[in-house]
Every structure is written in structure tokens, then in C-alpha cells.
Amino acid sequence: MVTIASYPQMQTGTIMDRDIYAPGLGTIVNIRPLTSLEKVFTIQLPEGQSLGHRPGQFMEVSVFGIGEAPISISSSPSRSNGTFELCARKVGDVTTALHNLKVGDKVGLRGPFGRGFPYENFRGKDILFAPGGLGLAPLRSLINQVLDERNLYGRVIILYGARNPGELLFKDELKAWSERDDVELMLTVDRGDEAWTGNVGVITTLFKFISIYPRNTVAITCGPPVMYRFVLMEFIGKGISEGNIYLSLERKMKCGVGKCGHCQINNIYACQSGPVFPYKEIKGLEEAL
């Protein structure tokens, strides 16, 4: 039997007749370059289907003939409108091929996969976001979800660091957030340039500028592997409890369905139990950070 797969909707439970490895199709309806390395792809699903994702989840994205790669969903469910956004850095075979695609081209899609942020539990609390570099891409999904239901949350603090001003992502949104009086945004770069008047230093240098009420604060970070320990020390140093700290961890999620083994952190499959973890859950895992 020859069938052309339609978009596989995320389902729970065991489905015996569907091939979990066969992607459905989405159409690229917009491409927005952010930096020399990152582009945002707006993708539309067939027949106006909604992705039904949760901030923090990821997609397996196929460029047929090149392969498949996990990419976090960068748009918020609150702004789905029949499309979603992926922010991809041109770094591997698949993302390089993705960067060469044009509006109207199709990509293969599986997902959404993994555990996202339990943002309903964050309501009523202050949220401290500390993304580094490309780590803003998955956290942007949650930030915009929170901003779209802003009155349900306490303070929104965003500390964002990049290596240099040219690598700051979503500059238009950073500007918009900085102009809101209900968002506290602070930026830093490891190395400034002539035009840069802001803070210079790694992301942890921003923590001395903020004071928080730790018992009512949820802290969230995502960034390059080297960053986590230092940011965690700042979170803990601010008095935030381990159960209120969330990390989104990068791993090689090849299959997305807990089988292929590539994303394992000790006994945990990051593609299923993560990529978002409360710190207290992974604190004892040797391979987590």
C-alpha cells in the first residue's frame, strides 16, 4: 500500500498503525534572518491545523535528502494562528539545508515532542528568565506566552546574554520588551563593539543588578552547556529553591520517541522526560550538566 502521510497529530497512548518515524509536511510561509547564522522560519500546517504545542517542546524537522534534526519551537501557543516558528542556527547539515530553503518550500515535521514548561504552575509568581545565546529561541515561546496573559503573572525579569551585539537574537522583540514597563530586561555581551553602551560580561554579571523575592520566583535558563553551572549558582545564590528552577537541556534527539538512545542522560531520555527539567529532578544525574 502506498500512502502519502498527512501531518501526524500529536497523540497520546499507543497507536498501532501509524509510523512514528514518518514525517508530515509543513510549508514555510515566512523566513526572517536574525543574524548571519540564525533565521526564523514560520511554518504552516496543512488545512489550518494547529500544532498544539507547549512552550519548551521541540519538533523533528526534515529536509528530505539531507536528514532530520531536532529544533525547538520558538513561537508561543498564544500566537499560533495556524502557524508556528522555528529559530534555527546554521550549524549542521540539516540546518544548513534549511537555511537554503525558500518561502513556499515544504519541510517534513514530526512532533511536538518532549516535556515543555508547566507554565500554568508559574501563574501568580515572578519569573526570572536567563537565556544565553541561542537559548533565547525556546524561552521566547514561554516569554511570549507569559506576556500574552501578562496579568496572570508577577514580575517578568529577563537577563539575556550573547557573545557580541551582532549575535543578540530577536532584536525587535528585545526592543519592544525593553519599552514595556511590566518587563525588566537586561542585556549583556561577552565582548562589546563601538556602538554597544550596555553591560559587558558573561550573563552572571547581570545578577548583581536585580533583587528578587526568592520564595515567589521561578527561574528558567537555557543556553550553551558551559553556562548552566554558573547560572544555577546565581539562582541558588539568590535563594530560589531547586524545585522552582527549570532548565531546558540540549541533546542529540534523533528519534524523539525514546528509542534511538542518542539523547540519554544517564537513564533519562531527554526527548521524552525533557528537554525541560526542574533542577531538582536532574541534580543527581551525573551526565546532566
Place this chain on the structure above:
Amino acid sequence: MAPLYYSITTEEQNVSLTILSKSAFQEFVARLLPHYRVVGPVPHDIGYSFEEIQDVTELRMEYPTTILPPKKWFLPPKETLFKFTRKNGGVIQDPPETPPTVILGVHTCDLHAIQLLDTVFSSGQYDVHYMGRRKKTLIISIECLSPCDEHSFCKDMGTLTADEGYDLHLTDLGDSYAIDVGTQAGADLLQNYSSSSVATKEEIQKLNAVINAKWPKFSYRLDFDVSELSSIMELSMKSPLWEELGNRCLACASCTNVCPTCFCFDVKDEVELDLVTGQRVRNWDSCQLDDFATVAGGHNFRASRALRQRHRFMRKGKYILDAHKHLGCVGCGRCARACLVNITPVSTFNELYRQQETGSH
């Protein structure tokens, strides 16, 4: 069920136990050949392997072990998941039909491993590729009556016999096989293609004697009971042994390639010469290879051989048990035979146990 000892009180209790003479067994296999793809142990110059047979004389039901486990008939080293066309990005699902298959002569260690793989690929997200082949396959296993060589440690791992996972299970009684029926499909196979008879009191006594005689031939090789393995592994995360194994390991992946319980895989696209059509393929992969846990940006989350060996043994002794309620090692000894630098599960597990007993780390 294949209990250690068969009751001989009444014949009614043993209706599932039947007898097939060896010549009648040959006849049985010959009758299967036109209707099934028949796979069984076949000799090669460097060992035995599970191959499709065309003639019953190719089959060797008495064999020490095979180079690769029967896993390859359910999870092939390379398989096509689907075909695609790069024009309009269409996915074409056109899976080849698996012919009805009978695998003969599966040892009980491999039987335990297949039960683990069945659990892995049928639970959670259902894998139609593995399960499609598995559901088309009947397994006729055989009781091991003597150790295959010095590397196996099935008795320690509790895999020296099996009470489920087979359709039919044979025990060699010399000039005949006692056959334990495990499933209705197995019973039907026997009914349709053989002239087996219900075991007599004498035959049951003979079976009991054979099974009674086999167990002392196998020795225990672990210095501890297997029920302790998971906790030994849990306490061994920081053992200095991993560094030692890492220094010896060649990262060749022979151990995982021959393992009956390893199931990690890689997925790749292959494009035809027309540059339009192609296929997405799944290959066996190995956690022992350098880039197994490397992400696109270049960071390797398990960069040293020591960490990769630790991960392998943790999976075998603990992680898989935690996740799937089956031990990740069945004691077949294949990895020990294949290892070029003599890294073996028995010596590794025993050394970790010794380190804990003596508090040497």
C-alpha cells in the same frame, strides 16, 4: 510453561508437552519450508549465524552460539523506514511485506533478549517496523543442555531457561525432542505440520532426567546474586574502573554490534542518483562510538571512552531494568568474545562488586 521438572502424576496435566522424533522434526521443518521463511542456526567458517534455510540439512540445532543474535531478523542492521521525493517533499510509505517467518533454535538467553526488545518497541511509542516483523514471526527455541563456552554466564543472569517468549520450546532427549507449547500459534504450527504425539510417562521421566543433568554443567561466574546488580551499578558511577576500561577500549563498537539487547540506532537520508527520490534509513548505532552524543554545535556529552563504557554497562546492569523491567544483559557472552581488549561483563561486574565490598573507591 517450561517448569524445571515436569509432573508425571497424570497425563492430563501435560497435554502441552509433546514428543517429536528427530526424523519427524526434520520432516516438520521440511513441511514448513514451502509456507514460511525458515531461519535457523547455520555453520560458517568463523562460527554460526541465523540464516534463512532452503533445506533442512543446512540447519544445526546443536550449536554453541551465533556471531550475531537473532535480533537482526526484527531489527536489521540497516532498513528503510520510508521513501521520499524531494519534489514537494512527499513521504511515501511503502513498507516491504514481511513473509511469515519461523526462527528455529533460539537459545533461551536470546529469547530473554527478544522479550526485552518486544517491550522496548511496543511500549510507549509503537514501532511499526520492528513490531511488523516480530508479529509475523514464530519462535521455536531450544533448551541449552551444555555451556556454549567460557564466556557465557546465563546461569547467573537467570536466562538458562525460559518460561515464556516462545511459540514452541524444544528439549533434546537424544533421539527425539520434547516440545513445550507456548502459544496457540505454536500449537497450530505443530498440529498442521507435524505428527507429534503426547509425551508418555517414560518420556516425561526422561525429560526430567535431561533437565536434571544439565544444571550442574553450568557454573556461576558472578561473585554476587544478579538481584544485587542494579544496586551495585547505582553505587558504581564514580568507580575508577571506568577510567581503566576507557584506557583500554578501542571504541570499535564490536560489543554493541553483537549484543542481543542493544537497540540504539541512527537515522540517515540516502538520495538516489536522480537526486529527487531517496529513502530514510535506520542503521544500528553504538553508544561506544565517539560522536554518538555529539550535538550539531559540536559539544559531545559523552566525550571519553570511559564515560561511554560506563554508559554501556549502566544500561546493561541498571537503566534498562529500571525502564523496561527486563535486565539489559542476558549473559550470552557475545561482547566478551568480540572484544579485542578483553573487556568483559563478568570481570567488570565482579570488579565493581569487589570494589564495593572492599570499599576501595
